[in-house]
Amino acid sequence: MYPKTFQKLINNFSQLPSIGPRLAERLVLHLFKQKKEIIDDFAKNLLALKNLKSCQRCYNLAETKYCEICNNNNRNQKIICVVEDPLDIIALEKTKKYQGLYHVLGGTIENEEKIKYLNVNQLIHRIKKEQTEELIIATNPTTEGDLTAFYLKEKLKSYPIKITRLARGLSTGGDIEYADEITLSSALINRQKIK
Ligand SMILES: [Zn+2]
Numbered sequence: 001m002y003p004k005t006f007q008k009l010i011n012n013f014s015q016l017p018s019i020g021p022r023l024a025e026r027l028v029l030h031l032f033k034q035k036k037e038i039i040d041d042f043a044k045n046l047l048a049l050k051n052l053k054s055c056q057r058c059y060n061l062a063e064t065k066y067c068e069i070c071n072n073n074n075r076n077q078k079i080i081c082v083v084e085d086p087l088d089i090i091a092l093e094k095t096k097k098y099q100g101l102y103h104v105l106g107g108t109i110e111n112e113e114k115i116k117y118l119n120v121n122q123l124i125h126r127i128k129k130e131q132t133e134e135l136i137i138a139t140n141p142t143t144e145g146d147l148t149a150f151y152l153k154e155k156l157k158s159y160p161i162k163i164t165r166l167a168r169g170l171s172t173g174g175d176i177e178y179a180d181e182i183t184l185s186s187a188l189i190n191r192q193k194i195k
Pocket of ligand 1 (some may be wrong): 057
């Protein structure tokens with residue numbers, strides 16, 4: 001039996017995705033062997049997560065009211081790239097090929113019920129207010145991602161906006177988050193007009 005503190009931490013780590021009980025044990029043991037300052041820093045950063053917010057404009061991760069991208073006036077304010085979650089933004093930013101803004105949907109449409117949990121109305125509100133000229137739909141190349149792209153296209157039928165979708169260089173069923181920079185850059189550059 002482990003000491004209580006140890007066991008509690010193992011339980012915490014086990015709750016993380018892809019971490020089983022054995023790996024959790026190893027991680028906790030590893031941390032235990034670290035210097036006090038390293039453990040303090042780890043704990044401090046973990047607690048600081050509580051202060052991280054969603055950007056009030058695009059729903060990206062933010063430390064203030066708006067995220068760094070929204071706060072940057074040098075970005076093209078007329079293009080919005082729609083993604084499923086904030087990790088997709090990180091992947092797209094790594095390509096350094098995109099200078100517009102983003103909008104995080106918060107998932108995909110799997111069924112009617114799910115739609116109300118996505119930031120779709122907020123997106124429409126932004127398009128009207130910000131007079132967006134192009135919407136790049138960068139949902140994952142999965143059935144749900146396709147359905148979401150189709151739904152957005154239909155929803156925005158009457159708006160004077162160009163809608164494009166990332167090119168099909170990405171493997172079907174794959175995830176933007178894990179795509180390499182070259183594939184993602186070319187998917188972005190060769191994006192196809194769907195409206
Ligand atoms: Zn933002």
